[in-house]
Amino acid sequence: MTTTQTNTLTDRYVHATTRWMSEEKRDDISRELTATIDDMIAGRVEAGEDPAEAERDVLTELGDPSALAAQYGNQPLHLIGPRYFLLWRRLTLLGLIWIPATVGVIVALAQLASTDDPASVIGHGIGTAFEVAVQVVFWTTLAFAILERVDVDAKIPGWSIDRLPEVPRRQQIGLADMIAGVFFTGLVIAVLVLQHFRSWVEGPSGDDVPVLDPDLWSFWLPLLIGVLVVSMVFEVVKFRIGRFTWPVVAGTILISLAWAVPFIYLAANDMLLSPEFVQALDITPTVLDRINLGTVLVTIAVEVGTVIDAVVKNRKATRAPGA
């Protein structure tokens, strides 16, 4: 790297600005830019500045060579500009809503054929869905970034008055409610799956022991997770309806029962916690009974609360005039 000795700062600046340009452009712009920089330096030196310092100041004034090159090439300094941004956002969101979930379910079903370990099926489905989501965002963004940089009229249909959405009736169930509901339900699913692998409670062999009885995977846990998935979908449906109508209340009650009845049944018959877990923590039979009883009571309280909340909101919705 001894060549830097012979290159002036100006040479390096001009090179940095023009190196990605086409050849004919590069020669012309290089010559002109060099002459112009020399002129600017000469102007400063005439005003009494030190030549070396003048060169630095002039190049600093011209700024980042990449930005200058973009100006010369008429290239945008953004990935996706205002012309395409709204369309990009719409397509990406649309893709994110449908594609990952669909592929995830298909992969999970395919997995079901080759293994009977439900944790692996669900893990595979969620993992694939996530990978697909990343791919969806990447490829749409790449396509639009290229579109932004090639000079074609993509003939994209503009906005029209027909696309105006209906004014929603007064929303009782907002977007925040839906997101919170879906997120919380997803969290419970994650906990149900993850407790099997990582409980931070070590068994005799030094490995983590599952909190819940692994035998439940053969039927009960898939059922409970299925109920949670249905309840996630129901959160979205509720949001689309926007109000606690009678069908929404009925759905809430059904899902509450579908969750509470199996869960209470398992707790009441001491089928919930895995024996290794109980052993590892030295839980005595009396304490175990209390834990199970507590689980039953808390579940009843939560579900009754949910149903009462839905009924009260339904009465508000039906009483409020014009809603």
Add this chain to the structure above:
Amino acid sequence: MTKDDVLPGHLQELRRGTAVMASLAALREPGYGYALLQTLGDAGIAVDANTLYPLLRRLEEQKLLTAEWDTTASRPRKIYRTGPEGERVLAAMLADLDALRASVNRLTEGNAS
């Protein structure tokens, strides 16, 4: 307080486009990049160097300016000159500016009375 924050942005918005007009007007008298930068600066139209040079090139590509290399001077310089097409665009822009000014005048006078 707020006024100081928003004013520069609005002024910048107002001045956008004047660089093209000023360049086309100044280059009826042929000139090179740095000289034009100074001419515009002296005339009170401050344009950043890194905006002006790419702009000249763009106007050349749009055939509003003609350019040729002058190799007689101590360092070769690209000399720009406003072409016939540039004159037409300049005239149209000046007319638009006049019309705008007149409209604004009517509005401000209307408010005063």
